[in-house]
Amino acid sequence: MSAIDLYLIRHGLAGQLGDYVNDDERPLTDEGKRKTKQVAKRLVELGVMVDLILTSPLVRAQQTADILKEAGLSKSLAVADYLATGNMDDWLTWFEGWRSPAKSLALVGHEPTLSAWAELLTVGSATGNLVLKKAGVIGLMVPVEESPIGHSQLFWLTPPRLLLDQ
Amino acid sequence: MSAIDLYLIRHGLAGQLGDYVNDDERPLTDEGKRKTKQVAKRLVELGVMVDLILTSPLVRAQQTADILKEAGLSKSLAVADYLATGNMDDWLTWFEGWRSPAKSLALVGHEPTLSAWAELLTVGSATGNLVLKKAGVIGLMVPVEESPIGHSQLFWLTPPRLLLDQ
Numbered sequence: 125m126s127a128i129d130l131y132l133i134r135h136g137l138a139g140q141l142g143d144y145v146n147d148d149e150r151p152l153t154d155e156g157k158r159k160t161k162q163v164a165k166r167l168v169e170l171g172v173m174v175d176l177i178l179t180s181p182l183v184r185a186q187q188t189a190d191i192l193k194e195a196g197l198s199k200s201l202a203v204a205d206y207l208a209t210g211n212m213d214d215w216l217t218w219f220e221g222w223r224s225p226a227k228s229l230a231l232v233g234h235e236p237t238l239s240a241w242a243e244l245l246t247v248g249s250a251t252g253n254l255v256l257k258k259a260g261v262i263g264l265m266v267p268v269e270e271s272p273i274g275h276s277q278l279f280w281l282t283p284p285r286l287l288l289d290q
Numbered sequence: 291m292s293a294i295d296l297y298l299i300r301h302g303l304a305g306q307l308g309d310y311v312n313d314d315e316r317p318l319t320d321e322g323k324r325k326t327k328q329v330a331k332r333l334v335e336l337g338v339m340v341d342l343i344l345t346s347p348l349v350r351a352q353q354t355a356d357i358l359k360e361a362g363l364s365k366s367l368a369v370a371d372y373l374a375t376g377n378m379d380d381w382l383t384w385f386e387g388w389r390s391p392a393k394s395l396a397l398v399g400h401e402p403t404l405s406a407w408a409e410l411l412t413v414g415s416a417t418g419n420l421v422l423k424k425a426g427v428i429g430l431m432v433p434v435e436e437s438p439i440g441h442s443q444l445f446w447l448t449p450p451r452l453l454l455d456q
Contacts, residue, residue, distance in 0.1 A: 251414070254412065274417065274419075
C-alpha cells in the first residue's frame with residue numbers, strides 16, 4: 125500500500141476560557157509553551173519531519189504550529205479554517221488533490237476533532253475512545269490511491285508524558 | 291470512570307520460522323533482546339509499572355516478559371495460554387474476576403491478537419488498521435465496572451523507533 129505519513133497534533137496547554145472574551149484568542153500558557161517546545165524537539169529527534177504543517181487559525185493552535193516549525197518539523201506552514209470548524213469533507217477535498225507517494229503532513233488542531241478524524245480514518249466511525257492529550261501526537265499512514273476513510277493505519281498515539289523525560 | 295491501566299506488549303524480534311522445527315520455540319534474536327531491553331528500560335523510566343505481567347507461553351514472548359520483569363516493570367509474572375491461542379473470552383473471564391480500581395496489568399503476546407484485542411476493547415470490532423510493531427506497546431484504560439468491550443480508551447500506541455533514542 126502506497127501511503128503518506130499524517131501526524132495529528134493537538135495544541136498545547138492554553139489559558140482558561142473565562143479569562144478571554146473570545147475563545148479563538150486564548151494563547152498557550154508559559155507551561156503550555158514549554159511543554160510544546162519539548163514535544164517539538166523530541167519529534168524532530170525521533171526523525172519526524174513533514175512537507176507541510178496545516179494549522180487551525182485559533183491562537184493556541186497557531187502558536188503550537190509556530191513552535192513545531194521553529195523546531196524543524198517542517199519548512200512550510202499554512203492556516204486551514206476547517207481545522208477549527210472540524211469539517212472533514214473540506215480537508216478530504218484538499219487532501220485528495222494534494223496527496224502523492226512519499227509526501228508527509230501534520231495537522232495542528234483541537235479536540236474532539238482530531239481524535240474523531242483519526243477514528244474515521246482508521247475504523248470508519250468515531251467512538252470517542254481515543255485519548256489525545258494537549259501537545260499529544262497521533263501518527264497515521266493514509267493511503268494515496270483509495271479513500272482514506274476506514275483504510276488508514278494508526279501507528280502512533282502518544283501523550284507528552286510518555287514521550288518526554290520528566 | 292474507574293479504570294485500570296492495561297498495557298499490551300508485543301514480543302521482540304525473533305528467529306526465522308524456517309530455522310526451528312516448532313514455532314513455539316523460536317527465541318528472540320540478539321538484536322531482539324537488545325531492543326527489548328531498551329524498550330523495557332524506557333517504559334520504567336517513563337513510570338510504567340504494573341501489578342502483574344501475563345505472558346504467552348511461547349519462548350519469544352516469555353523471554354520478552356522476563357526482560358520486562360527484570361527491568362522493573364513488575365514484580366509478578368505468570369503464563370496464560372490464551373495469549374498464544376488468542377481466545378479473548380478466556381482472558382475476559384479471568385480479567386473480570388481480577389480487576390479492581392488502581393490495579394494495572396501488562397499482557398505480552400503476539401500479532402494479530404494484541405492489536406485485535408485493543409480494537410475490540412476500544413471500538414468494539416477489529417479492522418486490522420492498528421499497527422503494533424515488535425516490542426511495541428499499546429496502553430488502554432479499561433473500565434472496572436462495565437464490560438470492557440467497546441468501553442476502553444486507547445491512550446498510547448508506540449513502535450520502538452518512536453520511543454527510543456536511535
